[in-house]
Amino acid sequence: MNIRDKILNGQRIDYDEALSLYEMDFFELGALANTIREKKHGKKTYFNINRHINPTNICADTCKFCAYAANRKNPNPYTMKHEEIMDIVKDVDTRGVKEVHIVSAHNPDTGINWYLDIFKRIKIEFPHMHVKALTAAEVDFLARHYSKSYDEIIDLMVENGVDSMPGGGAEIFDEKVRDYICKGKVTSEQWLEIHQKWHERGKKSNVTMLFGHVEKREHRIDHMMRIRELQDKTNGFNAFIPLVYQTENNYLKIEAPITANEILKTMAISRIVLDNVAHLKAYWVTSTVNLALVSQEFGANDLDGTIQKESINSAAGAASANGVDLEEFVGLIKNSGFTPVERDSVYNEIKVW
Numbered sequence: 001m002n003i004r005d006k007i008l009n010g011q012r013i014d015y016d017e018a019l020s021l022y023e024m025d026f027f028e029l030g031a032l033a034n035t036i037r038e039k040k041h042g043k044k045t046y047f048n049i050n051r052h053i054n055p056t057n058i059c060a061d062t063c064k065f066c067a068y069a070a071n072r073k074n075p076n077p078y079t080m081k082h083e084e085i086m087d088i089v090k091d092v093d094t095r096g097v098k099e100v101h102i103v104s105a106h107n108p109d110t111g112i113n114w115y116l117d118i119f120k121r122i123k124i125e126f127p128h129m130h131v132k133a134l135t136a137a138e139v140d141f142l143a144r145h146y147s148k149s150y151d152e153i154i155d156l157m158v159e160n161g162v163d164s165m166p167g168g169g170a171e172i173f174d175e176k177v178r179d180y181i182c183k184g185k186v187t188s189e190q191w192l193e194i195h196q197k198w199h200e201r202g203k204k205s206n207v208t209m210l211f212g213h214v215e216k217r218e219h220r221i222d223h224m225m226r227i228r229e230l231q232d233k234t235n236g237f238n239a240f241i242p243l244v245y246q247t248e249n250n251y252l253k254i255e256a257p258i259t260a261n262e263i264l265k266t267m268a269i270s271r272i273v274l275d276n277v278a279h280l281k282a283y284w285v286t287s288t289v290n291l292a293l294v295s296q297e298f299g300a301n302d303l304d305g306t307i308q309k310e311s312i313n314s315a316a317g318a319a320s321a322n323g324v325d326l327e328e329f330v331g332l333i334k335n336s337g338f339t340p341v342e343r344d345s346v347y348n349e350i351k352v353w
């Protein structure tokens with residue numbers, strides 16, 4: 001059976017077959033991914049109304065691709081007080097935001113409670129607010145820095161009200177590439193172990209892949225395969241989120257940014273390979289809104305959310321600092337031929353727009 005028929009019959013493809021998809025005709029590949037998208041989700045494109053909060057940019061790590069940490073190329077170190085964070089949550093709660101997405105750098109000076117107490121405060125004052133917080137990289141940092149096991153940190157997250165984990169810090173699992181771009185940070189094996197432990201507590205998370213820097217196509221496929229393997233065991237990942245590397249203000253110095261063609265092929269291949277992950281998110285923050293809209297025809301069924309404010313990728317040149325207006329967002333999805341569906345953080349449908 002050729003690979004096309006295999007995919008259309010819902011059969012799983014292996015590493016070599018996945019890699020060979022990069023050589024397939026661009027539009028044929030898009031159509032195959034779209035077939036899977038339509039089987040799973042029809043014309044629905046999900047989004048949520050969320051607010052990203054990045055409480056500190058002071059970091060003990062030194063990832064080469066990072067433009068956000070104050071020890072890299074960002075000249076403005078900051079650490080927010082809990083009162084400031086609560087003011088933001090209070091404000092966005094009045095404006096319909098249902099999820100706060102809280103991700104920080106690895107600040108060695110705040111004490112562990114600065115990281116954890118804020119979740120409890122949010123859940124006490126706003127019990128309906130979904131708290132998505134702490135990447136596996138942060139979990140690993142807190143465990144190392146405060147001499148705790150992963151299980152202890154994860155138990156503390158649950159006790160303090162974290163509802164789900166974001167997918168950040170996965171970067172690229174290939175050890176050589178990872179060593180080059182973010183040596184010293186959580187290893188691939190540890191990243192997967194932390195998510196496995198989180199899933200074993202009945203909790204959900206997402207998983208990202210940072211691409212478009214020094215990695216090769218082989219490394220992207222390897223990354224997807226490792227995700228598929230863990231998902232077979234736990235079924236804990238809600239969404240796969242390919243993140244396009246941002247070129248500005250960092251030490252990787254990639255001359256030629258990845259092409260739109262290569263981004264869309266990668267999206268489509270991930271939709272085909274990750275047959276056990278329900279959602280493929282086109283994170284417009286890193287791919288631009290326009291390309292995210294086109295990605296809907298290459299397998300993507302989720303455009304993240306309105307964001308409202310974002311500091312990490314915008315530091316590296318992404319146009320995400322101020323988020324996007326809800327009406328405009330909904331209009332863009334409709335005009336591209338899809339049905340905007342507002343969802344909660346774990347994909348329950350809230351409203352079909």
Ligand code: SF4
Nearest residue numbers: 059061063066069105
């Ligand atoms: S990517 Fe995260 S862990 Fe790495 S230097 Fe930047 S803030 Fe720190």
